[in-house]
Structures are given as C-alpha cells and as structure tokens.
Amino acid sequence: MQPTDLPPTELESMNRDHRDQVEMLRAVVDALDALDDSEPRRRALDEALEDFAVHTREHFRQEDDQMRRYHFPAFDLHRESHAMAIARMDTVLARWRVDGDRDALGSYFRTEFPAWLAHHVGSMDVICAQFVAGRAH
Numbered sequence: 001m002q003p004t005d006l007p008p009t010e011l012e013s014m015n016r017d018h019r020d021q022v023e024m025l026r027a028v029v030d031a032l033d034a035l036d037d038s039e040p041r042r043r044a045l046d047e048a049l050e051d052f053a054v055h056t057r058e059h060f061r062q063e064d065d066q067m068r069r070y071h072f073p074a075f076d077l078h079r080e081s082h083a084m085a086i087a088r089m090d091t092v093l094a095r096w097r098v099d100g101d102r103d104a105l106g107s108y109f110r111t112e113f114p115a116w117l118a119h120h121v122g123s124m125d126v127i128c129a130q131f132v133a134g135r136a137h
C-alpha cells in the first residue's frame, strides 16, 4: 500500500495522519521482510510495530474527539469501527508475541489492515472530514 492509495479527505490534518499511518505500515512490512534470527532485526520490527500501534490509537482518538466536538451524527458507528480495529490489532499483536507466526503477522499488515483502512477512510473518514470541515469555519 502507498500513501496515495487512500482517498483524500477535506481535512489536511487527517490526510497527513493517514499518510503517516501508511508510512508506518510500510515500515512494519519492510522490517518483517528483513527479519532474520538476529536481535537487531527483531528489535527493529518490535519498534516498527510499536510506532504503528501508538500512531493508530492516537489517530483514532483524535478523530473520535473531533466527531464528539462537532456532534457528528454518525459518531457512534465511526467510533465503533475504530474500537473494533484496535481490538483486532491488539489480538494480532498479542498472538504474534506468543507464537511468532510471521505469515499471520504479514497477512494482517500486507492484506487485512490495508483493505480495512482503504474501506474505512473511503466510507467513514471522508464523510466525517466533510462534516468537520463544514463546521470548523
């Protein structure tokens, strides 16, 4: 996935966050591709995973705050979509720490999450940004 694969929204701050999110996703995939049995490579992957998880949580939290502040009508639905994505991400990361299954982790970061993200941004973030941009000035 490339940052340009995501549909643009009307909020530049949101677009920036989405670009960062895709960059962090790509960093995880690169670290996974480079993974061998060495400690530095394993550490590089752990750091990339941590950066991705922290950024993703923070981004969803910011969107939730914005929707709450501007009384976005579909707030509950959108917030629920974030919560489910975080729960799934936490499950995948917890499993990875237990079983170290590279294929399962790779499938999540190469296929599952990018597909979810493209759909989420296209169906929810675009509408949310449109609403917030209309209210914010």
Ligand SMILES: [Fe+2]
Binding pocket: 014, 018, 059, 063, 121, 125
């Ligand atoms: Fe978003």
Ligand SMILES: [Fe+2]
Binding pocket: 063, 078, 082, 120, 124, 125
């Ligand atoms: Fe969102």
